[in-house]
Amino acid sequence: MKRIASVINVTPEGIEEYERLHADVWPGVLERLRQSNVTNYSIYRWGELLFSYMEYVGDDFDGDMAAMADDPVTKEWWAVCEPLQRPVEDRAEGEWWKEIPEIFHLD
Numbered sequence: 549m550k551r552i553a554s555v556i557n558v559t560p561e562g563i564e565e566y567e568r569l570h571a572d573v574w575p576g577v578l579e580r581l582r583q584s585n586v587t588n589y590s591i592y593r594w595g596e597l598l599f600s601y602m603e604y605v606g607d608d609f610d611g612d613m614a615a616m617a618d619d620p621v622t623k624e625w626w627a628v629c630e631p632l633q634r635p636v637e638d639r640a641e642g643e644w645w646k647e648i649p650e651i652f653h654l655d
Contacts, residue, residue, distance in 0.1 A: 558593065
C-alpha cells in the first residue's frame with residue numbers, strides 16, 4: 549500500500565463551489581477512483597489550502613493513474629474543479645497537486 553499526501557490552493561472565490569462539488573462527487577468519478585485502486589481518500593481545507601490524503605492499494609500506480617486520466621467522466625470532473633484550484637509555487641514540474649513527503653506514520 550502506498551500513502552499519498554498532496555496540497556494545492558483553492559481560489560478564495562471558489563471555496564464555496566469546491567466544497568459544494570465535493571459534498572456530492574459524481575458517481576462515475578468515485579467508481580473510477582475505486583477501479584484505479586484508490587482508497588481511504590480525503591480532502592481537507594484550511595483557509596485557501598487543500599490537503600489530500602489517499603491510499604493506493606494496486607500494483608501498477610502509473611497505469612492506474614493513466615487510466616484515471618483517460619477516463620471521460622474524470623476529465624470532465626477535473627475540467628470543473630481545476631479552475632477553482634491554484635497550484636502551489638514549489639510543485640515539481642508536471643504536478644498539479646504537490647505531493648508532500650511523509651515524515652511520520654503510526655499503524
